[in-house]
Amino acid sequence: MGDDVARAQAQGGGGGRVKVAIAGAGSIGVAWAVVFARAGHEVALYEPDEARRAAAPAELAARLDGADVALHAELPAALHGADHVQECAPEDLALKRDLFARLDALAPDGVPLASSSSALTASEFAPGCRRALVAHPANPPHVLRIVELVPAPFTDPAVVDRVEALLTHAGMSPVRLKREIEGFVYNRLQGALLREAYCLVRDGVADADDIDRVVREGLGRRWAVIGPFETADLNTRGGISEHARRLGPAYERMGAERGQHDPWTPELVAHVTAERRKRLPLERWDERVAWRDRMMLAVAAALEHAA
Secondary structure, three states, X not given: OOHHHHHHHHHHXXXXXXXXXXXXXXXXXXXXXXXXXXXXXXXXXXXXXXHHHHHHHHHHHHHOOOOOEEEEOOHHHHHOOOOEEEEOOOOOHHHHHHHXXXXXXXOOOOOOEEEOOOOOOHHHHOOXXXXXXXXXXXXXXXXXXEEEEEEOOOOOHHHHHHHHHHHHHOOOXXXXXXXXXXXXXXXXXXXXXXXXXXXXXXXXXXXXXXXXHHHHHHHHHHHOOOOHHHHHHHHOOOOHHHHHHHHHHHHHHHHHHOOOOOOOOHHHHHHHHHHHHHHOOHHHHHHHHHHHHHHHHHHHHHHHHHO
């Protein structure tokens, strides 16, 4: 695999200090710089725009306590000696294609090229590049730990392993997707809620502020503790299969009303149920419900204290 790749694997797979080059000093690039600098890594931040480059130090200082981030006006200088590259350019396909061609030509051999793309896939902006993948963070990544790893069919699996190890060591929570799909998981879930929110305003059901309040004071507080499948599992005694039996027809009607007819088939419900029962045997259901309630009360108390 080559000395450069072996070195990066040895350094990037755990607790070693590495050099991370970040291409783009917008809000996501600055936040990624905070993530990696906070983890003790050397960070080089490339930004060709003079005004954006001038604004970045104050933004970094507001989020970092003394950690040093080097700012560069030239890409080769930022990439010199890098062990990981995080691209944070705007969501523009032509721009990303051009930038990834430059990154592939200039970055040390074998070093992962990870994109912060929100929807575009590596197959679109870096076709055939075996070290390219998407590492899409929630916004802002220095506050929210989740990051989606989305390799292309041609991405070297060892590259994905290295990126996952580096991000985990940096305090992130990587989720590896099984295949490429536009928008990945985070934005598809977010988009589904946002589409319905717009429809509810359009249909005169509720005002925008009221919908925000329903999410902020209801769904959001619960989702701070558990996700949608565990929510369904804990909301109905008997678990998620019983929830699907009782409420599946209503959700099917609501989806059909919006032109989306995706019923929860018995096979799909059985698949999800099997996953949930591995995570939580039904004999522990009451225990987990009590835990959920304690955690939501803690979230409510923290929010009240912060206010």
